[in-house]
Amino acid sequence: MSVRRVMGTETEFGISVQGQPTANPMVASSQVVNAYALSVLRARRARWDFEEESPLRDARGFDVSREVADPSQLTDEDLGLANVILTNGARLYVDHAHPEYSTPECTNPRDVVRWDKAGELVMQDACRFAAAVPSAAPIVLYKNNTDNKGASYGAHENYLMRRSTPFGDIVRHLTPFFVSRQVVTGAGRVGRGQDGREDDFQVSQRADYFEVEVGLETTLKRPIINTRDEPHADPERYRRLHVIIGDANLSEISGYLKVGTTSLVLSMIEDGFITRELGVEQPVRSLRAVSHDPTLKHQLTLHDGRRLTAVQLQLEYLDLARKYVEDKYGADADEQTRDVLARWESVLTRLETDPLLCARELDWVAKLTLLNRYRDRDGLEWSDAKLHLVDLQYADIRPGRGLYNKLVAMGQVERLLTDEEIAAAVHQPPPDTRAYFRGRCLEKYAERIAAASWDSVIFDLPGRDSLQRVPTIDPLRGSRAHVGELLDRCETAEQLFEALTRP
Amino acid sequence: MAQEQKQPRRSSEDRTAETTEAESAERKDQLDEDIDAILDEIDEVLESNAEDFVKSFIQKGGQ
Numbered sequence: 344m345s346v347r348r349v350m351g352t353e354t355e356f357g358i359s360v361q362g363q364p365t366a367n368p369m370v371a372s373s374q375v376v377n378a379y380a381l382s383v384l385r386a387r388r389a390r391w392d393f394e395e396e397s398p399l400r401d402a403r404g405f406d407v408s409r410e411v412a413d414p415s416q417l418t419d420e421d422l423g424l425a426n427v428i429l430t431n432g433a434r435l436y437v438d439h440a441h442p443e444y445s446t447p448e449c450t451n452p453r454d455v456v457r458w459d460k461a462g463e464l465v466m467q468d469a470c471r472f473a474a475a476v477p478s479a480a481p482i483v484l485y486k487n488n489t490d491n492k493g494a495s496y497g498a499h500e501n502y503l504m505r506r507s508t509p510f511g512d513i514v515r516h517l518t519p520f521f522v523s524r525q526v527v528t529g530a531g532r533v534g535r536g537q538d539g540r541e542d543d544f545q546v547s548q549r550a551d552y553f554e555v556e557v558g559l560e561t562t563l564k565r566p567i568i569n570t571r572d573e574p575h576a577d578p579e580r581y582r583r584l585h586v587i588i589g590d591a592n593l594s595e596i597s598g599y600l601k602v603g604t605t606s607l608v609l610s611m612i613e614d615g616f617i618t619r620e621l622g623v624e625q626p627v628r629s630l631r632a633v634s635h636d637p638t639l640k641h642q643l644t645l646h647d648g649r650r651l652t653a654v655q656l657q658l659e660y661l662d663l664a665r666k667y668v669e670d671k672y673g674a675d676a677d678e679q680t681r682d683v684l685a686r687w688e689s690v691l692t693r694l695e696t697d698p699l700l701c702a703r704e705l706d707w708v709a710k711l712t713l714l715n716r717y718r719d720r721d722g723l724e725w726s727d728a729k730l731h732l733v734d735l736q737y738a739d740i741r742p743g744r745g746l747y748n749k750l751v752a753m754g755q756v757e758r759l760l761t762d763e764e765i766a767a768a769v770h771q772p773p774p775d776t777r778a779y780f781r782g783r784c785l786e787k788y789a790e791r792i793a794a795a796s797w798d799s800v801i802f803d804l805p806g807r808d809s810l811q812r813v814p815t816i817d818p819l820r821g822s823r824a825h826v827g828e829l830l831d832r833c834e835t836a837e838q839l840f841e842a843l844t845r846p
Numbered sequence: 847m848a849q850e851q852k853q854p855r856r857s858s859e860d861r862t863a864e865t866t867e868a869e870s871a872e873r874k875d876q877l878d879e880d881i882d883a884i885l886d887e888i889d890e891v892l893e894s895n896a897e898d899f900v901k902s903f904i905q906k907g908g909q
């Protein structure tokens with residue numbers, strides 16, 4: 344593979360009810376999600392299907408099982424928190440005390456960013472709809488990862504990988520990559536320590552919240568490598584690597600490089616291409632040390648005794664990736680793979696010279712540049728509330744108030760996508776994964792869909808007592824090429840179901 | 847002939863490197879100016895009471 348594979352991101356948004364700092368965040372999160380569901384989703388809203396996927400057979404892409412699923416059963420499993428599926432194939436729900444948007448499955452980094460950014464528009468709309476309820480206090484969402492008072496919430500990435508790749512190889516080769524990639528993917532933070540007790544700037548939002556190297560937890564003792572194993576695909580052949588260490592990115596370039604370079608490194612791991620020893624001593628401490636030095640001079644110690652900065656370590660991965668792509672594809676490498684390599688190199692080279700040269704591309708540098716201007720102009724110390732405010736408001740998702748969005752409006756940020764592309768992705772699914780089938784079904788047959796999830800769409804058809812579950816176990820089946828014409832042709836859900844189950 | 851060609855090319859490469867450096871410095875100055883100019887605009891959208899705002903931004907932990 345290349346930068347291409349099945350992938351998706353999840354973002355838990357920070358939430359605040361204006362003028363009501365003690366408002367219950369679970370209630371507020373539900374209001375946001377429910378307001379969106381009520382206003383946008385036609386007819387009945389399909390529930391999230393929590394049922395475990397079982398059939399692994401994949402005849403014609405969909406193995407239609409007719410097992411009885413009682414609707415009340417689903418209600419029991421649905422934990423009572425808002426949880427809906429959108430016509431773009433995404434999931435919108437309440438996770439702990441945050442509204443969360445999970446992108447549909449995509450096949451390339453550019454699409455991941457596109458559907459991730461569409462999630463910001465979904466949340467903007469959701470807030471507007473929630474505010475339209477009489478007497479509702481305005482709710483504002485933040486695409487960040489910490490309140491700087493001890494709490495952190497995640498922005499996860501998910502990568503489909505071959506099951507045959509030993510997990511130990513993933514841990515070994517991905518850990519140094521994750522310790523160092525924050526110089527590209529970090530979103531910047533004012534404050535150090537989990538509760539922000541030290542006043543200073545750091546590269547990453549999340550670094551201080553990681554305490555172990557490998558583990559299953561996601562809410563405490565967070566691990567650099569998370570071992571959650573829920574493939575949402577044939578478990579014999581695949582795993583879904585659940586990456587929890589990333590920062591939520593506003594910058595399209597940061598997000599693109601985050602997903603693109605990680606996918607590329609995973610390909611090298613799957614193909615056994617990384618034979619160089621790049622392991623770092625004390626990964627957890629090193630992760631923080633890198634984040635705590637925005638000059639990027641901190642030297643990591645490798646197991647073999649070499650000392651490299653995080654940028655130099657990234658350059659090692661880049662060098663390997665260039666060789667790998669050259670070896671494997673030569674001149675046939677796809678355009679995005681070449682683009683990711685070129686941008687990665689360009690960014691790393693400038694980070695080595697002077698990190699501030701990346702202010703138009705990388706979140707943490709854009710934020711730091713803005714903060715430095717305020718410090719220069721107003722003579723502010725890092726403890727100043729105004730700098731903390733700039734940090735928080737950078738991630739305010741409102742177009743007129745969020746500082747990242749302000750920078751975009753003022754032409755200070757390099758873009759990857761157009762506003763139109765992002766807006767279209769609010770309603771349209773990616774064309775080349777099962778999200779296409781899910782999204783189109785939701786769009787076209789909403790009143791006949793009882794529930795859906797990554798691995799299924801469940802129909803409630805007239806004249807049938809039981810619900811009809813259409814498993815979608817293969818992430819690449821159910822694409823436009825596969826079912827587009829069928830969906831165009833079938834006017835009703837019954838017709839579609841007939842066509843899918845006809846022997 | 848080959849020698850002659852090599853010489854000028856090398857020096858033009860040097861010149862390109864210099865120009866690029868100068869250009870990027872210039873670009874950075876330009877960027878700095880722009881950002882100074884926009885600070886005022888950003889001031890207008892910043893939440894009015896920074897201290898209160900920052901203090902009351904309290905989140906529950908998540909994943």
Ligand SMILES: Nc1ncnc2c1ncn2[C@@H]1O[C@H](COP(=O)(O)OP(=O)(O)OP(=O)(O)O)[C@@H](O)[C@H]1O
Nearest residue numbers: 349351352445446447448501502503574575576583
């Ligand atoms: N087979 C797959 N391989 C890679 N990514 C996948 C696959 N199936 C789904 N995804 C992506 O994984 C993400 C799953 O999001 P979801 O929020 O349901 O994840 P989770 O981490 O399992 O759940 P939670 O956050 O509730 O613990 C989405 O971004 C989706 O696009």
Ligand SMILES: [Mg+2]
Nearest residue numbers: 353438443445
């Ligand atoms: Mg999730």
